[in-house]
Amino acid sequence: MAQMNLLEAIRQGMDEEMEHDPRVFITGEDVGPRGGVFRVTQGLFEKYGPTRIIDSPLAELSIVGVGIGAALADLRPICEIQFADFIHPAMNQIMNEAARMYYRSGGTWTVPMVIRAPYGGGVGGGLYHSQSVEAFFAHTPGLKVIIPSTPYDAKGLIKSAIRDPNPVLFFETKKGYRLIKGDVPEGEYTVPIGEARVAREGSDLTVYSYGMMAHYAMQAAERVSQTDGIEAEVVDLRTLLPLDTKTVLESFKKTGKALIVHEDNLTMGFGAEIAAILASDGFEYMDAPIQRLCAPDIPGVPFSHPMQDYFMLNPTKIADAIRDLAAY
Amino acid sequence: MIGIRIPEPTVEVKPLSEDIRRSMLYKMLQIRYTEEKLQELFLANAIRGTTHLCNGQEGVSTGVAAALRKGDTVTCTYRGHGHALAMGMPLKSLMAEMMGRVSGCCRGKGGSMHMTDASLGLLGANAIVGAQLPIAAGAALTAQIEKTGNIAVSFFGDAASNIGAFHETLNLASVWKLPVVFICENNRYGEYTPQHLTTPVEDLSIRAISYNMPGVTVDGQDSEVVFAEFSAAAARARAGEGPTFLEMKTYRYRGHSRTDTGPYRPAGELEAWMERDPIKILADKMIAAGQLDQVELEELTQSVQREILGAVEWAQREPYPDPEELTRDIFYEG
Ligand SMILES: Cc1ncc(C[n+]2csc(CCOP(=O)(O)OP(=O)(O)O)c2C)c(N)n1
Ligand SMILES: [Mg+2]
Numbered sequence: 260m261a262q263m264n265l266l267e268a269i270r271q272g273m274d275e276e277m278e279h280d281p282r283v284f285i286t287g288e289d290v291g292p293r294g295g296v297f298r299v300t301q302g303l304f305e306k307y308g309p310t311r312i313i314d315s316p317l318a319e320l321s322i323v324g325v326g327i328g329a330a331l332a333d334l335r336p337i338c339e340i341q342f343a344d345f346i347h348p349a350m351n352q353i354m355n356e357a358a359r360m361y362y363r364s365g366g367t368w369t370v371p372m373v374i375r376a377p378y379g380g381g382v383g384g385g386l387y388h389s390q391s392v393e394a395f396f397a398h399t400p401g402l403k404v405i406i407p408s409t410p411y412d413a414k415g416l417i418k419s420a421i422r423d424p425n426p427v428l429f430f431e432t433k434k435g436y437r438l439i440k441g442d443v444p445e446g447e448y449t450v451p452i453g454e455a456r457v458a459r460e461g462s463d464l465t466v467y468s469y470g471m472m473a474h475y476a477m478q479a480a481e482r483v484s485q486t487d488g489i490e491a492e493v494v495d496l497r498t499l500l501p502l503d504t505k506t507v508l509e510s511f512k513k514t515g516k517a518l519i520v521h522e523d524n525l526t527m528g529f530g531a532e533i534a535a536i537l538a539s540d541g542f543e544y545m546d547a548p549i550q551r552l553c554a555p556d557i558p559g560v561p562f563s564h565p566m567q568d569y570f571m572l573n574p575t576k577i578a579d580a581i582r583d584l585a586a587y
Numbered sequence: 588m589i590g591i592r593i594p595e596p597t598v599e600v601k602p603l604s605e606d607i608r609r610s611m612l613y614k615m616l617q618i619r620y621t622e623e624k625l626q627e628l629f630l631a632n633a634i635r636g637t638t639h640l641c642n643g644q645e646g647v648s649t650g651v652a653a654a655l656r657k658g659d660t661v662t663c664t665y666r667g668h669g670h671a672l673a674m675g676m677p678l679k680s681l682m683a684e685m686m687g688r689v690s691g692c693c694r695g696k697g698g699s700m701h702m703t704d705a706s707l708g709l710l711g712a713n714a715i716v717g718a719q720l721p722i723a724a725g726a727a728l729t730a731q732i733e734k735t736g737n738i739a740v741s742f743f744g745d746a747a748s749n750i751g752a753f754h755e756t757l758n759l760a761s762v763w764k765l766p767v768v769f770i771c772e773n774n775r776y777g778e779y780t781p782q783h784l785t786t787p788v789e790d791l792s793i794r795a796i797s798y799n800m801p802g803v804t805v806d807g808q809d810s811e812v813v814f815a816e817f818s819a820a821a822a823r824a825r826a827g828e829g830p831t832f833l834e835m836k837t838y839r840y841r842g843h844s845r846t847d848t849g850p851y852r853p854a855g856e857l858e859a860w861m862e863r864d865p866i867k868i869l870a871d872k873m874i875a876a877g878q879l880d881q882v883e884l885e886e887l888t889q890s891v892q893r894e895i896l897g898a899v900e901w902a903q904r905e906p907y908p909d910p911e912e913l914t915r916d917i918f919y920e921g
Contacts (some may be wrong), residue, residue, distance in 0.1 A: 292851070293779040316749035316785040317716055317777050345715065348750065383636030385698045387714035557917055562698025563687030564635045565907045 260444055264468035266299055266436040268443050269375075271408035272417035273300070273337060277307055280335060283421055286313040287322055287339030296341045297377060297436055326355060327357050327426075330372040335421060335586060343378035344390040358401035369424045369585070375419070376582035377433035379471055380524055380555075381571045386559030391523035396428045397532070398501045402478040403427040403452055404500040408473035410441040412497055415450025418426050426455075432471035439474055455503035457510065463585050464516035464547075467507065467533050469496040472520045472572060481578035489585045491518075499529055507533060515546030517570060518584050520577055525553040547587040552580045589859040593834060594804045600815040603653075606871065607879050611653050611768035611810050612879075615645040615866045618669045621678065622841070625668070625685060625699075629754065629845050633903075634685055638699040638899060643840040646865030647772050648673040650813025651740060660708040660726040663742040665700035666772075666774060666839075667712030670742055674707045678894060682902035689908040696908075717752030719743065720769070724760045727767035727824075738766040738824040740758075744776025748791050757798040758844050765825035768817065769832045772807065774782040778843045780849050795832035807835030808863045811872070903910045 263271070285300055285308075291314040294301030304312040313320045319340055326336035340346045346353070357370050380389030391587045396404045403425055405415040413431070420427040432439070458473065459480050468476045473495040480491040496502065496508050511517055517537050519530035530551040537549055552572060554560075560570050593603055603611070622640040629638055641648070646667075652673035655661070663670040671681055681746040685699055692704055710726060713719040723741035730737040747753055748771055760767050775782050788794065795802025802875065803822070805816045813835065820831035824894025838860035849857070852912045873879035 268760070278769070289779045291780070291784075296778070314780050314784055317746040318750045320751055347715075348717070383698075385700060385714070386696070387700070388637075419686070520767060555914060557914055561696040561908075561910050561913065562636060562693075562701070563689075563691075563695030566695065566910075566913055569910050569913050 262440055263410050263443050264437050265407070265413050265431065266297065266409050268414040269417050269431060270299055270301070270303070270417070271443070272414040274303060274306070275302070276421040279497045283335040283337065284311040284313065284335060285337045285339060286315045286326065288315055288317055288341050290314060295339060295434060300339070307515060313397035319345055320352055323349040323352040324356070326372045326374070327352060327360070329355045329372055330370045331360070331368055335371055335447055337375060337421065338375040341390045342388050343376040346376055346392060352398055353396070353402070353426070358399045361425070362401060366531050370384065370426045373382055373420045373427045373429055373519070375429045375431060377436070378430045379432050379434055380560040380567060381434040383562070383567065384560070387583065389492045389560035391521070393499055394523055394528050397529055401426070402429070402500060403498065405452060405498050406430045406432070406470040407497060408432070408435070408470050408495050410437070410439065410443050412450050414443055414455070415448055416497065418454050419449045422449070427452070430470065432440055434535060435471045435474055445548065450497070453498050453501045453503055456495045456497055456504040457477075457492060458495040459491070459493040461492035462514060463516045464518060464581065465488050465492045465494055465510040466518045466520060466577070466581065467494045467496060468520040469499065470522070472522050475574045476520055476573065476577055477586045478574040479581060480552060482574060482578050483581050485510040487579060487582060487585070491581050502532070504536055504540070507536060511537050511541040512544045515544050516584050516587065518550045518552060518580055520552045520572065522572060522582075524556045526556050528553050547584060550580060550584050552577060589855045590855065591859055591863060596806070596812050596815060597803050598815050598819045600812050602876065603811055604631045607653055608873055608878065609763050611649045612866070612869050613891065614649045614652070614673050615810065615869065616888055617895070618645045618648070618672050619866060620670060620888070620892050620895050621672060621681070624899060626841065626845075628899070631683060635687065636698055639666040639668050639844050640841040641839060642664050643860060643864070644772055644774060644807065644837045645669055646810040646813055646868070647770065647807045647835045647837055648742070649865075650810035651770060651817045653810075654814050654818045655740070656737070657767065658711050658737040659732065660709065660723070660737065660739045661742070662710045662723045662739075664716070664719065664744060664747070664759065665712055665714045666744070667700070667702050669694060670712070671702040671704065671709060674704070674709055676704050676707060676709065678898040679901055680704070682898040683905050685890050686902050687806065687907060688902055688904045689701050690907035694908060694912060702773070716747045716761045717743065717750035720752050720756040721759070724756050724765055724767050727765035730761065730766050731763075738768060738821055738827055740768045740770060742772060744777065745773040745775065745791060745856070746785060747771070748794060749778070749786055757800065760830040761798040761800045764827065764829035766827070767830045767831060768820045769826055770817070771832070771834045772838050773834050774839045776843065776851070779847065781851065792832060793833040798828050800832055802832040802834065804834045804836060807837035809868050810865055810867045811869070817868065823884070861885065
């Protein structure tokens with residue numbers, strides 16, 4: 260087993276898929292010789308050349324639109340959006356074209372493409388380099404939405420995403436790119452889309468999360484276990500759409516208490532969906548009010564670093580919320 | 588040495604008055620040494636996040652700003668310190684913003700990429716490429732409908748001329764004959780990728796043809812040429828004759844952003860452009876005209892550097908925003 264960080268795991272997954280399927284190609288801004296703004300595609304241009312690692316003009320709408328057309332005509336595009344914040348110019352192509360194509364063509368045209376974008380704050384990026392945008396896409400039937408929190412899952416899920424015959428949004432925590440490290444087995448494996456993972460077993464309450472916040476939730480859970488003897492179960496959702504409601508409910512059945520944690524802001528965030536599912540389908544197991552710990556409802560992560568710190572969740576804030584819920 | 592093609596002016600370039608020259612020289616020095624100081628502070632981690640410096644491009648922002656009138660409005664990019672300073676943003680306001688202090692021009696919320704100042708008509712620097720173009724067109728529409736005689740200006744980069752917002756805005760502005768001037772600072776690169784890999788034309792000014800508006804390629808390193816070409820475009824806009832597209836050939840001395848060392852530059856390119864330094868070009872003209880000598884230039888440089896240091900030291904003592912600031916200014920409550 261090799262230790263690697265999240266970014267390297269994603270790169271390795273793409274590399275393996277490109278090796279075994281010549282239809283897979285990557286396009287986006289500066290993905291070529293530069294290896295991408297975060298260097299996720301580093302080395303791939305040298306290996307696969309300019310016909311498979313294609314520097315695009317600065318135009319997200321066409322990066323995605325071209326991906327859709329190429330996918331319809333047989334290729335397997337991976338479209339890189341430099342920051343999730345820049346996905347908005349491509350919204351029309353994703354929402355109106357990619358998501359609806361299969362349905363509207365009565366099952367004729369599939370769109371086997373992956374759109375990758377780094378998301379999230381905590382890196383001093385300010386309002387336009389810190390956004391979490393998953394809720395828009397998770398609200399859109401026809402799309403799949405993946406947000407991994409470990410290198411193992413990242414590699415296994417990017418491979419599944421590339422092989423999936425549907426449009427997949429793959430969001431990568433930029434703060435976690437180099438921070439999150441873990442074991443990744445040599446060689447071929449995949450992680451199925453649509454399955455959550457019980458990342459830590461516990462009986463007192465369940466923390467539901469994904470991406471960077473799932474990583475923090477694990478740290479928080481370990482901490483409260485040591486300091487307070489609270490055993491929190493952590494469910495890493497991994498795929499938001501389609502959601503693994505079975506695993507979500509099974510854990511709730513066991514603990515009866517739910518803390519939903521995400522970095523995106525509270526109102527209409529993905530946590531609202533989890534809360535609604537627990538309230539309607541898990542009502543008889545409920546032992547406490549369902550809790551959501553999310554970013555405040557403000558128009559973006561402010562630049563000033565103390566304000567960024569107020570904005571961002573961290574293991575300490577999550578641990579406090581776990582303690583409060585456990586005490587209920 | 589790599590050769591640099593210097594575009595011919597399309598209007599008569601008269602020497603500007605000594606006063607204007609002096610103030611442009613001062614602004615360019617202020618921008619240059621502010622950028623140098625910021626780079627130093629970033630590398631020392633005294634400023635967080637990232638930054639996009641404009642050293643080398645001072646001639647464009649300075650030449651344009653010198654020809655603006657009160658009431659005109661500007662939108663620009665994340666590489667916007669130069670535009671803000673050229674328009675007259677106080678150094679302290681900029682420095683405090685860079686450092687996330689509550690006395691910064693956006694109360695610390697914006698940072699390096701989002702300088703704004705209502706009193707100067709600076710509608711804002713924008714981190715989303717292309718987003719500032721239609722906004723400038725909108726400000727020009729206001730000027731047109733309210734007959735204020737004002738114009739709007741939008742700065743953007745070469746790579747930005749490939750995004751849809753650019754094309755949609757030029758089309759609309761031309762058809763509506765809006766009083767707006769589009770200023771493309773062509774510094775040859777969009778981030779780490781040279782222009783020719785992403786853009787099929789070299790002189791971007793020809794893109795204006797399909798929008799039936801004048802398009803001019805300008806020597807962006809000579810602030811007097813910039814002033815003259817922009818003044819002609821501004822006069823057309825004020826006279827109701829519609830928009831102009833000015834492509835300023837220029838160059839950034841630093842990398843795209845803080846950590847970029849520019850490994851993609853061909854050997855000799857940076858040096859060749861530094862030979863055509865906008866500060867040097869103006870200073871040489873002033874020296875030749877007997878308006879400046881080396882000693883005076885040195886003194887001016889030192890006084891600018893002192894002023895910058897003063898602003899840095901002041902900003903470093905300013906308070907950070909309180910937690911309440913986080914939820915302030917979401918809605919205007921009257
Ligand atoms: C919509 C959007 N896509 C991508 C980016 C990332 N990005 C920031 S600057 C830049 C290159 C811009 O180059 P250019 O327009 O030439 O301006 P310059 O930086 O050279 O001044 C890119 C791709 C962004 N900020 N916004
Ligand atoms: Mg450029």
